Amino acid sequence: MIAVVGAGLGGLLAANLLAKxxxxxxxxxxxxxxxxxxxxxxxxxxxISTGALHMIPHGSRGxxxxxxxxxxxxxxxxxxxxxxxxxxxxxxxxxxRRVFPLKAILKFYKELAISKFKDRTLxxxxxxxxxxxxxxLNSFLGWSLSIYSEDITFRKFYEIFKQTVKYRGPGIPIGGxxxxxxxxxxxxxxxxxxxxxxxxxxxIKKSNEExxxxxxxxxxxxxxxxxxxHKLTAELMGEKVxxxxxxxxxxxxxxxxxxxxxxxxxxxxxxxxxxxMNEVTNADPxxxxxxxxxxxxxxxxxxxxxxxxGLREIREVVGKNFELLAVQSFSxxxxxxxxxxxxxxGVVFKERIVVVGDGAKGGDIEVEGIALGVEKALxxxxxxx
Ligand code: AMP
Numbered sequence: 001m002i003a004v005v006g007a008g009l010g011g012l013l014a015a016n017l018l019a020k021x022x023x024x025x026x027x028x029x030x031x032x033x034x035x036x037x038x039x040x041x042x043x044x045x046x047x048i049s050t051g052a053l054h055m056i057p058h059g060s061r062g063x064x065x066x067x068x069x070x071x072x073x074x075x076x077x078x079x080x081x082x083x084x085x086x087x088x089x090x091x092x093x094x095x096x097r098r099v100f101p102l103k104a105i106l107k108f109y110k111e112l113a114i115s116k117f118k119d120r121t122l123x124x125x126x127x128x129x130x131x132x133x134x135x136x137l138n139s140f141l142g143w144s145l146s147i148y149s150e151d152i153t154f155r156k157f158y159e160i161f162k163q164t165v166k167y168r169g170p171g172i173p174i175g176g177x178x179x180x181x182x183x184x185x186x187x188x189x190x191x192x193x194x195x196x197x198x199x200x201x202x203x204i205k206k207s208n209e210e211x212x213x214x215x216x217x218x219x220x221x222x223x224x225x226x227x228x229x230h231k232l233t234a235e236l237m238g239e240k241v242x243x244x245x246x247x248x249x250x251x252x253x254x255x256x257x258x259x260x261x262x263x264x265x266x267x268x269x270x271x272x273x274x275x276x277m278n279e280v281t282n283a284d285p286x287x288x289x290x291x292x293x294x295x296x297x298x299x300x301x302x303x304x305x306x307x308x309x310g311l312r313e314i315r316e317v318v319g320k321n322f323e324l325l326a327v328q329s330f331s332x333x334x335x336x337x338x339x340x341x342x343x344x345x346g347v348v349f350k351e352r353i354v355v356v357g358d359g360a361k362g363g364d365i366e367v368e369g370i371a372l373g374v375e376k377a378l379x380x381x382x383x384x385x
Contacts, residue, residue, distance in 0.1 A: 008036025010357035011227030019191040030200035035181035045289030057365040059171025064371040080265040083169025104133040123149040135270040142275025145341040146298040156342035159363035172283035229338035229359030246335035256291040347377035
């Protein structure tokens, strides 16, 4: 019997894969609903996501879409068109390779050659670029990874960038994040897997042969998949780990009178704290009673000041004619990423215990990285179960 701690996207993907292979699986979730930061709660007729944007970074072609198919979960994903635009000096420019100067592309290949023997942080490359390319790189990092160029090395960034070249841009799941979670739950239960809501795991003990979880009382399992990151897992074992900082972000959900973007892609924003926005109701009108615009802003430090800046910038870009449905800030134990992109600690926590979720991603963006991490984690876990 395998236990999964936390019913977030990573936990549910892992549980489904194992159940499909014939393992007995039990998922424990402390909240009254499954999905963690990848679901939504309805407010005033709008599906306000609990964390992630209603968007899958590589759409119907990427690692998450492939994993869902492998598990047997059907979710319709509308690939974004255009994939992205860049708001530069008041003009919207469709993001294509040819809009970047040849010099920037040559610099990229030069840095790639250097990175083979010297792993420098990405800001060295960013600061060598022309203003346009540098601003785009910064908003891409902010939107996709919630980091700044000094937070990641060129090598790690290249690993992620290659995935974007391979699988291309985003898509929007019909029904949003919650539809993906609902399908995963239904599929798991149809295979005999169990999900227990409002059941917090309060302790973990390990011996060579088994792992015990303190739920209401101690219960034995052959292996454990933790969907709560390295830090909280260590705390449940009475240990402490020193980890790199989490990545933080603010998400604004706006109701507009009329479409602003008028497409299903991302509008990346140049030289502002807010990094980008999408208008998901253009792909699935059922996500809101009206036009829903989601704006994402990475931040470090104080959330209040960041929100003041963000709201001012939203008015500059979108105008004043909107209703602010929600402002959510993500940090500490409900962050954007438990560990910053590019600083992942790997999937093995201890023998018989693996970590999935955004604290143990493969080299890709957000939920795509989670899907890759889940497959890696299960490969490791199978050695012990
Ligand atoms: P996510 O934040 O999306 O990665 O999902 C993690 C999930 O784990 C969330 O739904 C949390 O509510 C849940 N969670 C966190 N700590 C515990 C715990 N000790 N026991 C059970 N579930 C937990």
